[in-house]
Amino acid sequence: MSVGVRSKSPTERILAVEALIVFAFLYAPILVLVAFSFNENDNVGIWTRPSFKWYGEMFQNDAVMGALRNSLIVAAISTVVATVLGTATAVALERHRFVGKRTFDGLTYLPVIIPDVTMAVMMLLFFAAAFRMINGLGIFHFQFGLGTISLSHIAFSISFVAIVVRARLGQLDPSLEEAAADLYASRWMAFRKVTLPLIAPAVVGGALLALTVSLDDVVVTSFVAGPGATTLPVYVFGLVRRGVTPLINAVSVLMLGASMVLVLVSLVFQRDRGARTRSDAGGA
Amino acid sequence: MANAVELSGVSKHFGDIIAVDDLRLDIGDGEFFSLLGPSGCGKTTTLRMIAGFEYPTSGSLRIHGVEMGLLPPNKRPVNTVFQSYALFPHMTVEENVAFGLLMQKVDKGVIGERVTRALSQVQLAHRAEAKPTQLSGGQRQRIALARALVNEPEVLLLDEPLGALDLKLRQSMQIELKELQSRVGITFVYVTHDQQEALTMSDRIGVMNDGKLLQVDDPQTLYEHPTSRFVADFIGEINLLTATVVDATMIQFADGQRAQAKTGGTAGDEVTIAIRPERLGLHALEEEAPTGRNTIEGTVTRRIYHGDVWFYDVHTAAGNLEVKEENRPSVRRFDEGERVKASWNPLASTVVVD
Amino acid sequence: MTTDLRPPESDPEITAVTPELERDAEKADARRGLLIAAPAALFLILFFAVPLVIVFVYSFATRSSTGLTLLEGWNLESYRRLFDPLVGEIALRSVMLALATTVICLVLSYPLAYYMATRSATVRNIMLVLVMIPFWSNFLVRTYAWRVLLGTEGPLSQLSQALGGEPIRVLFTNTAVLIGLVYGFLPFMVLPLYAALERMDWSLVEAGRDLYATGWTAFRKITFPLSLPGVIAGSILVFIPTLGAYVTPAILGGAKTTLLGDYIVSQFLAARNQPFGSALSFAVLAVMLVATIVYFRTGAKNL
Numbered sequence A: 001m002s003v004g005v006r007s008k009s010p011t012e013r014i015l016a017v018e019a020l021i022v023f024a025f026l027y028a029p030i031l032v033l034v035a036f037s038f039n040e041n042d043n044v045g046i047w048t049r050p051s052f053k054w055y056g057e058m059f060q061n062d063a064v065m066g067a068l069r070n071s072l073i074v075a076a077i078s079t080v081v082a083t084v085l086g087t088a089t090a091v092a093l094e095r096h097r098f099v100g101k102r103t104f105d106g107l108t109y110l111p112v113i114i115p116d117v118t119m120a121v122m123m124l125l126f127f128a129a130a131f132r133m134i135n136g137l138g139i140f141h142f143q144f145g146l147g148t149i150s151l152s153h154i155a156f157s158i159s160f161v162a163i164v165v166r167a168r169l170g171q172l173d174p175s176l177e178e179a180a181a182d183l184y185a186s187r188w189m190a191f192r193k194v195t196l197p198l199i200a201p202a203v204v205g206g207a208l209l210a211l212t213v214s215l216d217d218v219v220v221t222s223f224v225a226g227p228g229a230t231t232l233p234v235y236v237f238g239l240v241r242r243g244v245t246p247l248i249n250a251v252s253v254l255m256l257g258a259s260m261v262l263v264l265v266s267l268v269f270q271r272d273r274g275a276r277t278r279s280d281a282g283g284a
Numbered sequence B: 001m002a003n004a005v006e007l008s009g010v011s012k013h014f015g016d017i018i019a020v021d022d023l024r025l026d027i028g029d030g031e032f033f034s035l036l037g038p039s040g041c042g043k044t045t046t047l048r049m050i051a052g053f054e055y056p057t058s059g060s061l062r063i064h065g066v067e068m069g070l071l072p073p074n075k076r077p078v079n080t081v082f083q084s085y086a087l088f089p090h091m092t093v094e095e096n097v098a099f100g101l102l103m104q105k106v107d108k109g110v111i112g113e114r115v116t117r118a119l120s121q122v123q124l125a126h127r128a129e130a131k132p133t134q135l136s137g138g139q140r141q142r143i144a145l146a147r148a149l150v151n152e153p154e155v156l157l158l159d160e161p162l163g164a165l166d167l168k169l170r171q172s173m174q175i176e177l178k179e180l181q182s183r184v185g186i187t188f189v190y191v192t193h194d195q196q197e198a199l200t201m202s203d204r205i206g207v208m209n210d211g212k213l214l215q216v217d218d219p220q221t222l223y224e225h226p227t228s229r230f231v232a233d234f235i236g237e238i239n240l241l242t243a244t245v246v247d248a249t250m251i252q253f254a255d256g257q258r259a260q261a262k263t264g265g266t267a268g269d270e271v272t273i274a275i276r277p278e279r280l281g282l283h284a285l286e287e288e289a290p291t292g293r294n295t296i297e298g299t300v301t302r303r304i305y306h307g308d309v310w311f312y313d314v315h316t317a318a319g320n321l322e323v324k325e326e327n328r329p330s331v332r333r334f335d336e337g338e339r340v341k342a343s344w345n346p347l348a349s350t351v352v353v354d
Numbered sequence C: 001m002t003t004d005l006r007p008p009e010s011d012p013e014i015t016a017v018t019p020e021l022e023r024d025a026e027k028a029d030a031r032r033g034l035l036i037a038a039p040a041a042l043f044l045i046l047f048f049a050v051p052l053v054i055v056f057v058y059s060f061a062t063r064s065s066t067g068l069t070l071l072e073g074w075n076l077e078s079y080r081r082l083f084d085p086l087v088g089e090i091a092l093r094s095v096m097l098a099l100a101t102t103v104i105c106l107v108l109s110y111p112l113a114y115y116m117a118t119r120s121a122t123v124r125n126i127m128l129v130l131v132m133i134p135f136w137s138n139f140l141v142r143t144y145a146w147r148v149l150l151g152t153e154g155p156l157s158q159l160s161q162a163l164g165g166e167p168i169r170v171l172f173t174n175t176a177v178l179i180g181l182v183y184g185f186l187p188f189m190v191l192p193l194y195a196a197l198e199r200m201d202w203s204l205v206e207a208g209r210d211l212y213a214t215g216w217t218a219f220r221k222i223t224f225p226l227s228l229p230g231v232i233a234g235s236i237l238v239f240i241p242t243l244g245a246y247v248t249p250a251i252l253g254g255a256k257t258t259l260l261g262d263y264i265v266s267q268f269l270a271a272r273n274q275p276f277g278s279a280l281s282f283a284v285l286a287v288m289l290v291a292t293i294v295y296f297r298t299g300a301k302n303l
Helices: A009-035 A051-059 A062-095 A100-115 A116-136 A148-173 A172-180 A188-217 A217-222 A232-242 A248-276 B042-052 B093-103 B108-121 B138-147 B169-185 B195-201 B219-224 B229-234 C017-060 C077-080 C085-117 C121-136 C139-149 C155-162 C175-201 C203-210 C215-243 C247-252 C262-266 C273-303
Strands: B005-014 B017-027 B033-034 B058-062 B076-082 B155-159 B187-192 B204-209 B212-215 B240-247 B250-252 B256-261 B270-275 B279-283 B294-305 B311-315 B320-327 B338-344 B350-352
Touching: A009 A172, A009 A248, A009 B093, A009 C121, A009 C139, A009 C175, A051 A217, A051 A248, A062 A100, A062 A148, A062 A188, A062 A232, A062 C017, A116 A148, A116 C262, A116 C273, A148 A188, A148 A217, A148 C017, A172 A188, A188 A232, A188 A248, A188 C247, A217 A232, A217 B338, A217 C017, A232 A248, A232 C139, A232 C247, A248 B076, A248 C121, A248 C139, B005 B042, B005 B350, B017 B042, B017 B212, B033 B042, B042 B058, B042 B076, B042 B138, B042 B155, B042 B187, B058 B240, B058 C017, B076 B279, B076 B350, B093 B108, B093 B138, B108 B138, B138 B169, B138 C077, B169 B195, B187 B195, B195 B219, B204 B229, B212 B219, B229 B240, B229 B350, B250 C085, B256 B294, B270 B294, B279 B320, B294 B320, B294 B350, B311 B338, C017 C273, C077 C155, C077 C273, C085 C121, C085 C175, C085 C262, C139 C155, C139 C175, C139 C247, C175 C247, C203 C215, C215 C273, C247 C262, C262 C273
Parallel strands: B033 B187, B033 B204, B076 B155, B155 B187
Antiparallel strands: B005 B017, B005 B058, B204 B212, B240 B250, B240 B270, B240 B320, B250 B256, B270 B350, B279 B338, B294 B311, B294 B338, B311 B320
């Protein structure tokens, strides 16, 4: 949509200024944080000299590195599983009719609406009760740890992937899949060769969302983590509660940097496929 | 050889809605057959049932004598050209055309050869590496055609494939399609709402309305001898006059004038007769109509100039007539308000039923 | 004829279709759908629906004197306690905060989204990326940034002192929490608004102008109503998480002002009152569910 050339009316100017202010508001804190992470001074607010000292300390800090490793493991597991299950959910809901579909549909929207405190409480009570039952049998001994964290993350990530993929599936020209069948493709081949490539951007977008949501999570993780199984955001959260140290700045910037890399990677991916998948209505 | 497509008692219900009602149709081998009708008449649903995208609620559907039953579309020996072309946007033209052969696990070397041949048939071999979005509408249409034909199906189904094209292109594509069909010899089942298109291209046309098949005939018969009011009205312009039957060869209009017509009804029955505007001639009241022709008197209420023809609205006792007269010096012109006589050859009219 | 996928020659098994057969075909399709949905459905049932039920059940449990949870009968004590004035106070504070956040986000985001939607395609995309980056950045970190900024010896304080003013004492107050929440959730409001405005048919606005509407009237009567789906989506995406916010108040807020999130968490830590905590959690969820449905329905009516 383009509104064409507009005169620089007063409204236009005001809007432009407001936009600028909001962008400044959005980025200033991040930039300040980055700046201070290179600050030599122990005292967080006062700037003395640039230095890499805190980054050095961070990489040598076992607790931080351990938490980082855990975050990555959990994020990887939950992203992969949630993406597969979420995509399957989207396909089932968008392309099939079956008993209990509406209930299932409703169920998939709940994790999006639920406040994370409620989710945290839910998962804690569930696992506690489950472990009491299972461990009581004497065969297995389950504990809170990376497993419970991953399972919880998957539980709330599936919906995000499902929503994103489903939106894209809905936009797809249904005659494309019919054409594939008309041309002798089995249902699986039609999905693999036609549907999947065309919904790939949404699948990637959903995966990215699942990844971010997993890396962001604090409350749910802190409730279902076990001893020695903390993730990076939970660890940082704990540190911040106790007091601000410059080390946290460095860790924060690391986490920020990772997010930005993710965004840029996904953008590049979208641009690449954008050229291929634009104008879908069967090329008509 | 067995008929290419046979539909016996095929019905399709969507809940309470009857989309297709007890269809009986035989399409011959190598025929260019069109299903013609307004939107919602069931022609597309019928096509989709032949393709396998919908299953009939009841009835038998055979292709070359083989019952299709609940066979899924990927197991039927038919291919479809979709209204939106449905070209895979993420594949090149070549990959699109090769798709069906790939799915049938045809030998790779053979695929290349057949794809090239199919593309040459539609004069697009030079665009093999392009993506569908880079092609024009007409080109995409031809690729969709090539993609279907390369599989050498027993029947080719076409769902209003020319709808998105502009007039000139549409007309040239109609001719191309017709020639292609005769060359290739495959049975074409063509769905359209454009009666011009159907008349131009088809060997036979099946007119549908409200889920029912009303008349199946070759274009000439359909045009000149519609058997129902709907068909008469749907194809071209038609005049419908009410009259009562006098005997087997004569009818009478409200003002007592009589005309010859093959009625097949009993005296006193009310009938409707249909006459095409171009089969009517206008004469001055005093003039003698040529021998053997029926006449009816009326008044010119309006005339419209159309370049190559004049249209006259003539009000008569039996109803309003639309008359089409050529715009030539030898053909007399009439003014609005003039009393005239309209004449026609008895064989040019048809008695229609509702 | 090269394909070998032709149907078998007049297989006597394949017969004409009857309404029963059509139904069978539909059932086969349903079975396929269920199969595809099964793993995800089972996962969600086991790891989401069941936990939800457990919370519901626990909310009727009894807290023993030692802080243990006893599942005996249906104890309505926890739900009764929901109506305590203290709980009401906390709930009200949380709702007010969430509303304030939502409104401020809306006011800040709408002009921005409008501006973005009315630029050329290139500029639009650049601005979209600029909004996306904070959106994808770690939430905790973005909240923490304000902890640094708002400190009494932090950069903003130094700035105000340099300008001759006082050091700012905003940290650990409700204002700080508000700032943090607005900052955190701003992109959640901008993106749906932008999506709705970008998708709009602007020729409708031009038609309005053509019919003598002034700029402001055209906006009020045409643009804004048409962008309502975006407003609703954005509001839900901001209000819901901020109502149950825990991290932001924990980092930026003070000990004096408790909000729902922290109140619930404390039931499972210090206070050790699981039944009450469960009742609270469930109540908050129920309220959000109702609010979402109501908001959606009224919004849909306005379309």
